[in-house]
Amino acid sequence: MAALALGLAGVAGANAQTVRVQAFVSESTIGTEEILAYSIQIENAASQDVTRPEAPRTEGLTLLQTAPSTQMSTSIINGRLSQSLSFEWRYRPNREGQARIEETAVVVKGQTYRTAPIPITVVPQSQRPATARRNARTRLIDPFNPPTTTPDDTPPASTIDKDDIFIRAIPSASSVFQSEQIHIEYQLFFREGMQLRQSRLADSWDAEGFWREELDVERRPIPQTVVEKGMRYNTIVLKRVAVFPTRAGKLQIDPLKIEAEAFVPSRSSNPFDQFFSFSPRYEPVEVSSPPITIDVVPLPAGAPESFNGAVGTFHIEASVDRQNVEVGEPIQVEVRISGTGNIATLDPPLFTPPGVFEQYDPQIRTAINRNGNRINGTKVLTYVLIPRSNGSFQIPQVEMAYFNTARKQYEVMRPEAVTVRVTGNASAPAAALTSSMGLPVDDITGILPEAADWLPTDRLPLHRNLLVYLVLLLPLAGLAALRVYTAR
Numbered sequence: 194m195a196a197l198a199l200g201l202a203g204v205a206g207a208n209a210q211t212v213r214v215q216a217f218v219s220e221s222t223i224g225t226e227e228i229l230a231y232s233i234q235i236e237n238a239a240s241q242d243v244t245r246p247e248a249p250r251t252e253g254l255t256l257l258q259t260a261p262s263t264q265m266s267t268s269i270i271n272g273r274l275s276q277s278l279s280f281e282w283r284y285r286p287n288r289e290g291q292a293r294i295e296e297t298a299v300v301v302k303g304q305t306y307r308t309a310p311i312p313i314t315v316v317p318q319s320q321r322p323a324t325a326r327r328n329a330r331t332r333l334i335d336p337f338n339p340p341t342t343t344p345d346d347t348p349p350a351s352t353i354d355k356d357d358i359f360i361r362a363i364p365s366a367s368s369v370f371q372s373e374q375i376h377i378e379y380q381l382f383f384r385e386g387m388q389l390r391q392s393r394l395a396d397s398w399d400a401e402g403f404w405r406e407e408l409d410v411e412r413r414p415i416p417q418t419v420v421e422k423g424m425r426y427n428t429i430v431l432k433r434v435a436v437f438p439t440r441a442g443k444l445q446i447d448p449l450k451i452e453a454e455a456f457v458p459s460r461s462s463n464p465f466d467q468f469f470s471f472s473p474r475y476e477p478v479e480v481s482s483p484p485i486t487i488d489v490v491p492l493p494a495g496a497p498e499s500f501n502g503a504v505g506t507f508h509i510e511a512s513v514d515r516q517n518v519e520v521g522e523p524i525q526v527e528v529r530i531s532g533t534g535n536i537a538t539l540d541p542p543l544f545t546p547p548g549v550f551e552q553y554d555p556q557i558r559t560a561i562n563r564n565g566n567r568i569n570g571t572k573v574l575t576y577v578l579i580p581r582s583n584g585s586f587q588i589p590q591v592e593m594a595y596f597n598t599a600r601k602q603y604e605v606m607r608p609e610a611v612t613v614r615v616t617g618n619a620s621a622p623a624a625a626l627t628s629s630m631g632l633p634v635d636d637i638t639g640i641l642p643e644a645a646d647w648l649p650t651d652r653l654p655l656h657r658n659l660l661v662y663l664v665l666l667l668p669l670a671g672l673a674a675l676r677v678y679t680a681r
Contacts, residue, residue, distance in 0.1 A: 210237040210275070214299050215420045216308035221356060224318035225286055229254065231294055233308060234279045235301060240265055243278055244300040249308075253292030253315065254284040286315040294423075311423035353457055353478050356422070358383040360431065360449060360482035365566070368488040371441050372504035372535055373598050376408065376566045379432040379449050379482055385418065385425040388456040388475075395450035395479055400436050402444040402489075404538060408433035409563045435568040437504075437535045441491040450481040492596055497605050499543040503595035505534015509542070511589045511608040518580060520617040526576040526589045528555075528608075533569040534595075537561060541574055542593035547586045549615075550578040580615040588613045 212235065219230035235243055245263075248256055261280040286292060292313040299306045363378045383389060416427035431449065438444055454475040492504070507530055514525040526546075530539060537559060546552055553576065561570035578588070587610040594605045655661060 212236070212238050212301050212304075212306070214301070214306040214308060216294075216297060216311065216423070217420045217425045218294070218311055218313065218423050221312070221422055221424055222314045222316060222354070223286060224316060224321040225289060226318045227286070227321070228257070229284045229286070229313065230281055231284060231311075232279050232281045233297060233299060234277060235299060235306075236277050237275065238278065238301050239276060240278050242302045246280060246297055246299045248282050249297040250295040251284060251293065252295075253287050253290065254294065254313065255287055257283045257285055286313075289315050289317060291315070309423075353455055353476055356384075356424070357387060357457060358389075358455060358478060358480055360451070360480050362446075362449065362482040362485055364485055364487065367486070368490065369438065370490050370504060370596065370598060370601075371492050372437050372439070372502060372596075374435055374437055374505060374534055374567060375487065376433060376435045376568075377446070377485065378430060378566070380428050381431050381451075381480075382419075382421060382426040382428050383455070384457070385427055386457075387427070389453045390456075390475065392451055392453040395452045395481070398432075398447055398449050400434075400444075400446045402440055402442075403436040403438055403446070404535065406435045406437075406537065406561070406568045407563065408435055408566065408568070433566065437538070438487060438489040441489045444487050444489055446485040446487065448481040448484050450479065452477070452479050454478070493601075493603075496596075496603055497594035499592040499605065500594040500596070500603065501540040501542065503534060503539055503593065505532055505536075505595065505598060507532030507534060507593070507595050507606070509591070509593050509606045509608055511591050513588055513611050513613060515613075516611060517614050517616070520580055520583055520615055522580070524550075524578045524580070524588070524613060526578060528574045528576070528589065528591055529571060530574075530593065531569075531571040533567055534598075536568065536570045536572055539572055542591055544576065545590050546576075546578055546588055547590075549582040549584065549586065550580055550588075553577045580613075583615045583617055585612055585614050587611070 214233065214235050216231070216233045218232070220227070223229050231249070233246060245261070248259065248261065261282050264279045264281070266277045266279075267274065284294075292315055294311045294313065296310050297308045299308070359382050361380045361382060363380065365376045369375055410430050410433050414429040416429050419426055419428055421428075431451070436446070455478045456475045510529045510531075512527050512529075514527075518524055526544075528542065528544070530536070530542070541555060541557070544552075544555075555574040555576045558573045558575075559570065560572075561568060576589070580586075589608070590610060592605060592607050594603055596602070597604050
């Protein structure tokens with residue numbers, strides 16, 4: 194009974210899911226001798242709730258059967274029951290050129306769903322890959338009227354069409370401010386049933402003029418099934434990257450290229466073609482995404498003095514490890530900057546402690562979160578201050594300005610200051626930091642407690658003493674006497 198109840202609960206959960214109706218074709222480009230399969234798939238609906246749809250109207254195509262072939266499938270994914278019902282019709286092209294399958298109405302539980310129309314391109318059969326030509330001949334040869342000529346079975350270099358596999362690059366924006374974050378997602382689309390192996394980057398991907406940060410992606414992604422351009426594809430995310438433009442102007446991001454070996458199953462409905470094909474199972478393929486052009490706008494004028502290039506949305510906090518210290522004891526000031534933006538390239542904010550404190554360069558710790566579609570994280574700066582005088586002081590005096598991309602304006606952040614009380618004798622640490630002459634090296638000194646020796650001011654100044662000048666003339670007199678003596 195428990196198992197039965199669990200099974201009924203799973204069915205109820207499946208019925209509670211959103212109904213999805215989509216239409217797709219076997220090929221968007223076909224030859225004049227090929228057969229086109231058109232399918233409608235209804236997901237998350239029981240078969241008794243679906244009214245069988247009518248074959249859609251077409252232009253340039255002839256319907257081969259009135260009643261569609263029906264297929265019902267049930268699967269359990271992550272403990273959830275999923276049902277899928279599909280209807281399929283087959284068509285033959287009437288002529289070369291453009292054809293079209295119009296929209297279809299599907300009724301599920303009294304609610305009408307409409308599919309999108311699908312355009313079809315019909316080309317001469319000679320322009321189709323060798324497998325398509327062989328499959329077309331297999332379907333259309335009349336055993337009572339065999340062909341009089343032997344067809345050319347020489348396969349071309351590749352049977353993989355450009356619509357079989359491609360890469361789509363999706364940037365989050367095409368026009369941004371300088372240093373504003375953009376994320377780009379590269380999605381690989383490949384036809385349902387196609388298998389890939391030994392995939393790798395074809396060359397080094399570059400984005401000149403951008404600071405780049407890689408975003409996390411699944412190492413072994415599970416392909417998702419989608420309908421694209423009227424055909425069913427599997428899609429996975431190849432790469433996610435966050436880029437920050439470092440200069441203004443029109444900047445271009447290079448295409449992402451991959452190399453792989455692909456296996457394309459036979460498109461024929463004949464099971465002998467699918468299982469007894471003598472063509473190579475895997476073929477080399479190179480795919481690249483289109484390049485991306487980003488229009489980068491310079492930041493507006495009027496930036497505050499404390500602006501250091503931060504662009505995004507940020508929050509700043511500051512704290513001190515203690516508020517009561519003795520003169521000469523160190524204080525640690527921690528400034529924490531968090532938010533979304535170019536957190537890795539941020540310069541330290543403007544920090545001006547009172548002059549009685551000796552300041553050292555900060556220790557910097559950066560933590561970046563690469564999950565999701567945007568770079569965010571935290572940068573922590575730890576300053577060490579040593580007071581050289583007593584008193585009460587406001588710490589920290591920190592200010593940081595950034596350009597808010599959401600509001601498109603500059604904003605200034607000033608965390609609340611804390612009062613620090615410094616006690617003790619201010620002269621004690623000054624005696625420890627003295628030069629060889631006994632002079633203090635700090636820029637602020639205490640009062641000297643020792644008594645000074647004063648000199649009387651009635652003495653004759655040195656520059657008015659005649660004896661000093663006589664002493665300076667003695668060397669000259671000696672040189673003159675030596676000159677006279679040697680001249681004799």
